[in-house]
Amino acid sequence: MSVAPLPEREHGLHLLRQMLLVRRFEEKCVELYSAAKIRGFMHLYIGEEAVAAGVMEAIEPEDAVVATYREHGHALVRGISAGAIMAEMYGKVEGCSRGRGGSMHLFDAATRFYGGNAIVGGGLPLALGLALADKRAGRERVTACFFGDGAVAEGEFHESMNLAALWGLPVLFLCENNLYAMGTAIGRYESETDLALKAASYEMPAWAVDGMDVIAVEAAARKAAAEARLGGTPCFLELRTYRFRAHSMYDPDLYRPKEEIERWKQHDPIAALSERLEAAGLLSAEDSAEIERAVAEEIEAAIAFAEAGTLEPVEDLKRFVYWEGAEI
């Protein structure tokens, strides 16, 4: 893979800030989980930040996003406020899903963020429908659909790839290949581990990208988004990445060698971008310190917001099972 050229300084710093926000936010989440402020299942994106950060740069505010249970990063870089996300994890009314979703089910109509789906593969058919609605209405929008390598083994993946290609739906299939589905390594569950090759058989553009390189991810996602938006075809990107932390807070992480994790940490997407920017004279020590400071401030404010949030009264338990909004 050739190295994508560095962007302008301002954009480079923006990408760095986005990734750092996700990293620091999740590190805080771990602390808050230990302090029992956050409960339930929680899946960290640490190590994979370049994927969400790069892709979100390539799509427009009116585009749609469908993600998985490992979606704090996607939600943050899409522009849901850190406060609304943190409040959601606190189970507060001020959360982006009113405390009814939690870590795995972040939703936000304003940014067209349609979850936070905790069924592996379950978001793909939904993404097709969102894209179909846009296409039918003549809106030149794309739907960015994130899912893991594990989802490729699901029937819903294959059904969705086929239907999207058949109907020319503008979906970006963004496969975050971190090499494991929970504790099962990809070679132990896929007959063909070259996922882009597999996807290409559905007659759509499909290629693999270094998912640890945010600049490469952004470039690839821009190309894919343009194809989907104007070319009337879905695209598949295999984003080769790695999670530095366990699958979830319950996972003792016994199924992969420590050396493997250490090896991948040498490709930390945040450190990699910092080093490139520094080497090119685009990032100073002061810049880094300022980004860290601003991110820390944003996260502290988010925690304060969540702490100050309100709990929904149990009398409202049965609300929202059916639509309560205005007539549609």
Next chain:
Amino acid sequence: MSAPAKVQSSYREAIRESIREALLADERVFLMGEDVGAYGGCFGVSKGLLDEFGPERICDTPLSESAFVGAGIGAAIGGMRPIVEVMTVNFCLLALDQIMNNAATITHMSGGQFPIPVVIRMTTGAGRQVAAQHSHSLEGWLAHIPGLKLLFPATLADARGMLPAALADPNPVLIFEHASLYNMEEELAADAGAVEIQRAAIRRAGTDVSLVAYGGTLGKAIEAADELAESGIEAEVIDLRVLRPLDDATVIESVSRTRRAVIVDEGWRSGSLAAEVSARIMEQAFYELDAPVERVCSAEVPIPYAAQLEQAALPQASTVVAAVRRMVGAGG
């Protein structure tokens, strides 16, 4: 004053007409499913619609129940009004993830941010000697799920009028069509349109026992009531119509008058919709009853192919009559 104009229609034609009208009335409406276009629908419901509306509105899908049901849900969230046809309830098992984990949860799980105005139609029921895998009645299972609404037209007026009401509803609505009803013919008002979708309906008034039925068992309950009338037992027949949320009030009011209830359900007895209705009668009208509630359900076997076995497995007018006689004899 001249009598309102009537037309002769079949259940199939009434549903087709309701789909046609919806397609004409609202360009956000489209029909998709397996063989809904060129074939004309597995049961002929959408025959002719492809010619009239074209492939953008009448969409043949691959055999991918999960993908196209999920796409219908997504399209509804995206502002469309999809009518998704799942050939039969048996195949909806392959789309259950989308129905249960997406359609039924997203409005709630998002804190009320998204309406999901999708309609999912499917044929259900046994009685045609097509054996176990094509004869399921899984309405009771699906009625278990909060977040969904379930309708089951058993009359021509409902076949004609439930779809527009369902499309106007901002929630996911499942509509069941019993395979044995498609050829049912009746007169229908020429201007028949949307019907209300909250209430059960009393299809036959009576004073001695309430027969609670729906869908494919309504006709059997009415047949049983006619037979019972010959021996002086007046059965009231209730058509549930709406399987979720259940209209308790109509059932309880009826049972409070007749003091006896027999529930007729093509689902298997264990964990059935009949079990739910029975429980609600116990909870709300126990002291009004003169006899324990009875249930006439399908026998707990995979529905067999051989005609005599299949018929023995299903609720019949005769088994309903027998249940009522048992009850009246016992209760006095």
